[in-house]
Amino acid sequence: MPAALVTIVAFEHQFIGYSTIENWQDRHAQALEQLQTEQKGGAGWFTLERKGIRFAEYVGIIQLPGLSVEILPKADDPNRTGASNGNELKAVHDRWRSALLGMLRQVLNLPLAVPGPAGLAAAPHKMLDVFLAAFVQQADGVFRAGLVKHYHSAEGNRSALKGQLMFGQHLNQNLLHKERFFTRHQVYDRVHPLNCLLRMALQVAADQAYSAAVSARARTLLLHWPELPQVKVPQERPVLNRKTAHYGPALDLALLLLRANSPSLQQGKTQALALLFDMNSLYEEYVETLLRRAAAxxxxxxxxxxxxxxxxxxxxRPDVVVxxxxxxxxxxxxxxxxxxxxWKVPKGGKPTPDDIRQVYAYCxxxxxxxxxxxxxxxSEAQQPRRGAFASSQLATAGTVITGQTMFARVLLPNHTLNPNLGRETLQALRSLE
Incomplete structure (x- = not known):
């Protein structure tokens, strides 16, 4: 009988005690520690303490054999949301899963079909499956449009002399087979790095999806996809040309999944996956994206x-100069x-000295x-603050530099992302005198 899946849903910066996690075992902590050690940058994701796990500023998904972890933004920490029971807390979780996916869709420009909180609540582990389903759909579109072919060098025995004869290998392998020729020759086929990357990501989707439909669709596509060798996952997105432009969305999702995957922790057919994002950077990039769209x-x-x-x-380097x-x-x-x-809630609505000094230096x-x-x-208790900085000999004569705090409504009262956040921020800047 397979071991029960251990599921953890936490907020960033939250501490989760091992004793509160149902079916928790030491092997889960060992797997998390190994993942943290082997993944580049993984040391800052969380801290394994003697009595539990303390999460950092990273949000997203960690999936290991027998363990699923979802880390959500901290704005709905249980101590601040007023969630008094399990149902309320679950609603908060679903709300921020949806919001997080929506922010990632905007920032990463990915074709994610972001479900509402109700849709997420109807299916467990939906957040990961949203990424996997989006990738499988895009990969299917690439396959239907036709996989790209290209010329590349190949070595091997042939029945006819074509290409460059490799004397050393030829003598070593064909001493008793004079009808063969070991050559290096040009081949025109679908063994293209882009096709290899998509196939590798399809295997990840087939293995990691909780949804039977998503997994089945990925495996069906693998059956029709040509057998291709594995290639090194590039650090930068490969440059696409006119023939490969239609690979764009599928390639972006494939690289996201492959970089999050950790084959070294493979157990059976299940691999580790850590799809995590720095919430501070995500908030900055999300607001900047909305500002750019509203600027004109x-x-x-x-x-x-x-x-x-x-x-x-x-x-x-300031976040945004407007x-x-x-x-x-x-x-x-x-x-x-x-x-x-x-991405933090200042105590009493007052900016910290370091925050305001940083803005002053940028100005x-x-x-x-x-x-x-x-x-x-x-909350409504947060009120904007505004004041003039002390005069400075470094500033242009007669120039008064002002500083102001503003509290951005990332979510609307109906718990959906605020599409007017960029416009509202620019309006606030224009109102400054």
């Missing part, structure tokens, strides 16, 4: 991210603003008149 209509320009030398070899342009309703001259995103380096600290909204 809001009369603003979101400048490309640049860095400047701060001290010696230390460089500074240029507010004159409009018919606001004819004031163009002005530069700094937006710095922080000086980029010649900005305004600096905005953008925190996530969690």
């Amino acid at each position: 209509q809001a009369g603003a320009i979101v400048q490309p991210q640049t860095e400047k030398r701060f001290w010696a070899t230390i460089k500074a 240029s507010i342009q004159p409009t018919p309703t606001d004819p004031r001259p163009a002005r530069t603003c700094i937006v710095d995103m922080k 000086h380096l980029w010649g900005a008149q305004h600096g905005l600290l953008l925190y996530p909204w969690v």
Whole structure:
């Protein structure tokens, strides 16, 4: 009888005691420790303590043989959400699973069919299956459009002399078979690195999917996919051309899954998978994406991210630099603003000294008149704060630099992502004087 699947659902930065996890065994901790050791950057994902697991700022999915871990954003920590029972807490989990998937869809530009909280609640482990189902669908589309072929070199025995005769191998293998020729020759077939990567990811989908339908679809596609060798997973996305442009969405998902996969922990047919994202970076990139989309209509320009030398070899790079342009309703001259995103809830709604100093330094380096600290909204008790920085000899004469806090409503009252977050932030910047 197979061992029971151990499931953990936690918030980032939360501590989960081993004694509270049903069916927990020492082997699960050993597998997590091995995964952490072998995965690049895995040391910061979580800390295995004597009595439990303390998660860090990473959110996403960890899947090991017999163990499934989901780590959700911290804005719905049980101590702050008011979840008084299991049903309420489950609703909070489902809400933030949906929100997390929606943010990833925007930031990574992936064709994820993000279900609502009700859809996630209806099927366990749906968050991982959303990625797997999206990839299988895209891979199926690539297969139907036709797998690309290319020329590549191959070595082997042939019945006719074609290509370059490899004398050493020929004499070694064909001394008694004079009808054969060991050659290096050009072959035109589907043994293309892109096809190899998609097949490797299809195998991951077939092995990791909890949904029987997703797994079956992946295995069916593997039956029709040509047998191909495994290749090294590239660190950068391969450059696509006119013939391979249709591989784009499937390739992006394939690379995401393959980089998250850990074959060294393979047990039977089940491999480890760690699909984790730094929530701080995700929040920054998500807000920046919405700001860029809203900029044109809001009369603003979101400048490309640049860095400047701060001290010696230390460089500074703000999250977003925004240029507010004159409009018919606001004819004031163009002005530069700094937006710095922080995925945390400041105590009492007050920014920490380090946060406000950072914005002040950015304003000086980029010649900005305004600096905005953008925190996530969690309650009506949070109120924006605004004030002028002390005068500085480094600033342009007569220039007053102001700093302000704002609390971004990432989720609407109906618990869906706020599509107007970018426009609302730009409006707040325009209202600054």
